[in-house]
Amino acid sequence: MKIKANLKVLHRANPNAILCDITSLEELKDGKTVDIEEKAAKELLNMGFAKQADNKIKKKESNNG
Amino acid sequence: MADSRVLPISNIYYGLKAETTFGTAIDSSGADGTAYLTQPVVQVQKPTFNILRESRLLSGRGSVKNAADTVVNARGGTVTMPFDMLATPRTLAQHMLLVGQENGQSGSIAHEMEIDGSSNNKSIGGTITNGLPHSCNLAYFPFASEGIKVCGVIVSDLTLSGDIAANNGLLSMSGNYFSGFSNPVSTSTALEIDFTVANWAARESQYFNILDIDTRTLDVEGNATQTFIMKSFNFNISNGVNRVGFDTNGNAEVYVFPEYVVTGDISIKYDDEFDYGAGNNVIQDFLDGDTLSLNIVFGASNDAEGEATIAAEIQYTGDPGQDISESGVFHNLAFECVQNSSTEAFKITTFKNEAVTAW
Numbered sequence: 001m002k003i004k005a006n007l008k009v010l011h012r013a014n015p016n017a018i019l020c021d022i023t024s025l026e027e028l029k030d031g032k033t034v035d036i037e038e039k040a041a042k043e044l045l046n047m048g049f050a051k052q053a054d055n056k057i058k059k060k061e062s063n064n065g
Numbered sequence: 066m067a068d069s070r071v072l073p074i075s076n077i078y079y080g081l082k083a084e085t086t087f088g089t090a091i092d093s094s095g096a097d098g099t100a101y102l103t104q105p106v107v108q109v110q111k112p113t114f115n116i117l118r119e120s121r122l123l124s125g126r127g128s129v130k131n132a133a134d135t136v137v138n139a140r141g142g143t144v145t146m147p148f149d150m151l152a153t154p155r156t157l158a159q160h161m162l163l164v165g166q167e168n169g170q171s172g173s174i175a176h177e178m179e180i181d182g183s184s185n186n187k188s189i190g191g192t193i194t195n196g197l198p199h200s201c202n203l204a205y206f207p208f209a210s211e212g213i214k215v216c217g218v219i220v221s222d223l224t225l226s227g228d229i230a231a232n233n234g235l236l237s238m239s240g241n242y243f244s245g246f247s248n249p250v251s252t253s254t255a256l257e258i259d260f261t262v263a264n265w266a267a268r269e270s271q272y273f274n275i276l277d278i279d280t281r282t283l284d285v286e287g288n289a290t291q292t293f294i295m296k297s298f299n300f301n302i303s304n305g306v307n308r309v310g311f312d313t314n315g316n317a318e319v320y321v322f323p324e325y326v327v328t329g330d331i332s333i334k335y336d337d338e339f340d341y342g343a344g345n346n347v348i349q350d351f352l353d354g355d356t357l358s359l360n361i362v363f364g365a366s367n368d369a370e371g372e373a374t375i376a377a378e379i380q381y382t383g384d385p386g387q388d389i390s391e392s393g394v395f396h397n398l399a400f401e402c403v404q405n406s407s408t409e410a411f412k413i414t415t416f417k418n419e420a421v422t423a424w
Binding site: 008012016017046047 | 154269270271272274277364368369370371372416418
């Protein structure tokens with residue numbers, strides 16, 4: 001699941017108490033969108049430390065014109 | 066031959082689970098399969114049964130008491146148990162509810178507990194709806210089939226302590242559990258219980274960091290919401306619970322809360338905002354009996370774990386003392402919380418994205 005950090009509160013997260021791996025956590029702290037295991041993502045969402053990233057669907061360019 | 070078994074204190078743990086019927090075991094079918102919420106304490110203290118025991122030296126017995134002349138009565142007693150732990154999002158919200166018997170929820174989910182003279186339950190013992198009023202089954206687990214289950218558990222008094230020089234700057238919480246269900250029966254408080262600990266919910270390990278307090282304000286004389294530099298604070302909340310009545314087993318029918326009392330103290334730096342000069346004089350506030358607003362805020366919005374807002378209306382209960390150290394002079398301000406018109410004597414809001422029914 002793709003999530004993005006709630007940057008103003010992520011510093012409150014205890015890294016030892018969450019399922020998110022340290023590499024992804026660092027990326028979240030950098031403001032990046034990360035794609036992590038659903039269970040870990042849902043935990044961060046539930047704790048208020050992250051929000052779900054928008055899954056923007058790219059529109060296919062039309063070939064008929 | 067003597068037995069070599071040892072029980073390390075760290076092997077003992079305990080859990081809480083909200084009751085749906087006051088003072089009744091959630092699972093009394095035999096092995097207790099309840100999914101208790103494990104509490105994050107370091108050393109668990111044993112529940113203490115405070116029952117009635119009469120021991121008399123009757124006339125004609127000579128100069129020593131006789132075994133036949135003592136009476137023990139487990140009916141009408143209480144069970145108490147102290148606790149001391151670092152506050153976590155769920156434990157803080159639940160213990161606030163257990164001592165204040167009041168809960169308001171907003172968003173997803175900020176839990177609010179206020180002491181205001183009208184919102185808090187004056188008694189409990191009737192129907193429980195959606196976890197309110199709030200009482201718990203407490204499971205004390207030293208070893209398989211040696212557990213103690215205490216029903217009708219609430220918190221009689223709770224102290225919140227924040228000190229930048231203690232507990233690595235993490236908020237701690239201590240106090241006492243109380244139950245009026247002292248007579249062991251199979252459907253309520255009971256001994257020799259076999260808890261299914263595999264079902265228990267894990268301890269939380271997310272905390273409240275004192276060094277994360279974004280807003281710290283206190284009124285002084287005519288100046289509202291002056292920002293202070295803090296060393297430590299304590300809030301003590303007690304509800305004066307009494308057990309009343311007795312059911313067919315001699316256990317309580319009602320708990321009565323005659324007075325909610327909130328006292329505390331705070332240590333703040335002597336500086337231009339809090340001194341002995343005109344307009345900022347903490348001594349004058351004491352001499353005038355001023356009511357002052359105190360705000361301590363861990364994060365402003367209460368939308369993530371580790372955030373909490375404490376708002377109190379305080380009056381100093383003694384002359385502001387001094388704490389003298391190499392960091393300079395600090396004021397030691399002891400206070401009690403008072404209802405100030407429509408502003409609550411004490412209010413705490415904290416985030417935990419769980420409904421009370423999940424506890």
